[in-house]
Amino acid sequence: xxxxxxxxxxxxxxxxxxxxxxxxxxxxxxxxxxxxxxxxxxxxxxxxxxxxxxxxxxxxxxxxxxxxxxxxxxxxxxxxxxxxxxxxxxxxxxxxxxxx
Amino acid sequence: xxxxxxxxxxxxxxxxxxxxxxxxxxxxxxxxxxxxxxxxxxxxxxxxxxxxxxxxxxxxxxxxxxxxxxxxxxxxxxxxxxxxxxxxxxxxxxxxxxxxxxxxxxxxxxxxxxxxxxxxxxxxxxxxxxxxxxxxxxxxxxxxxxxxxxxxxxxxxxxxxxxxxxxxxxx
Numbered sequence: 001x002x003x004x005x006x007x008x009x010x011x012x013x014x015x016x017x018x019x020x021x022x023x024x025x026x027x028x029x030x031x032x033x034x035x036x037x038x039x040x041x042x043x044x045x046x047x048x049x050x051x052x053x054x055x056x057x058x059x060x061x062x063x064x065x066x067x068x069x070x071x072x073x074x075x076x077x078x079x080x081x082x083x084x085x086x087x088x089x090x091x092x093x094x095x096x097x098x099x100x
Numbered sequence: 101x102x103x104x105x106x107x108x109x110x111x112x113x114x115x116x117x118x119x120x121x122x123x124x125x126x127x128x129x130x131x132x133x134x135x136x137x138x139x140x141x142x143x144x145x146x147x148x149x150x151x152x153x154x155x156x157x158x159x160x161x162x163x164x165x166x167x168x169x170x171x172x173x174x175x176x177x178x179x180x181x182x183x184x185x186x187x188x189x190x191x192x193x194x195x196x197x198x199x200x201x202x203x204x205x206x207x208x209x210x211x212x213x214x215x216x217x218x219x220x221x222x223x224x225x226x227x228x229x230x231x232x233x234x235x236x237x238x239x240x241x242x243x244x245x246x247x248x249x250x251x252x253x254x255x256x257x258x259x260x261x262x263x264x265x266x267x268x269x270x271x
Contacts, residue, residue, distance in 0.1 A: 002108045008210040010112045016203030017119040023195045029174055030131045037119060040142055051149045056236050059154050060245060066161050067252045071259035073166045077173045078266035084177045
């Protein structure tokens with residue numbers, strides 16, 4: 001059996017890479033995808049802890065996270081389409097209405 | 101090294117490579133395909149942990165539905181190569197350092213708690229391994245967590261309405 005620690009470390013690495021992608025990417029769709037990557041990393045930690053504790057609560061929580069992620073993707077991509085239509089760009093640097 | 105450990109390292113390397121490729125690809129469609137690689141590798145890891153229902157849902161919902169939605173929007177908006185403006189220098193070198201620090205902090209904290217988790221787990225792990233976890237999971241969803249489960253259908257309904265309202269063209 002693979003130790004739980006390995007899964008946790010992998011989950012942390014994936015989460016960190018998601019944060020990096022969030023910071024460095026300039027395309028709004030790619031930034032949105034890095035959020036999905038972070039959600040996936042958290043799901044991996046949930047399933048690993050569920051396996052370690054021998055209870056299924058973690059797996060159930062992953063299902064709810066996936067449902068919420070699907071809803072989030074639908075609304076978020078609607079917002080992306082709206083931004084692209086109103087500003088003719090997907091670059092987040094150009095979406096600066098609230099910038100001082 | 102057992103076969104299980106070998107499969108784990110294979111899938112872990114695949115997922116990390118996909119995540120790194122997500123960062124370095126310049127075209128959003130390539131980033132989306134890298135993310136699909138990550139998700140399929142994670143589904144394999146779920147299978148390795150004996151969570152076969154979560155693995156199936158991961159492939160169907162994440163790899164199938166959500167990523168298809170992403171690719172669909174990328175093609176709909178005809179998103180081209182990422183243009184790099186030099187306006188934000190702040191997210192450069194310090195950003196890498198801070199992200200690495202976050203990675204290490206999360207890993208050490210969680211790994212320390214994982215150690216106590218493993219020691220506190222008694223024969224519960226065997227119960228999961230013996231019974232079909234999908235059956236137990238469905239019992240939990242439709243018995244103990246039936247109200248949260250029904251609430252998620254309202255959430256999805258509201259999300260659909262929100263997406264339609266956001267994306268419709270004003271006449």
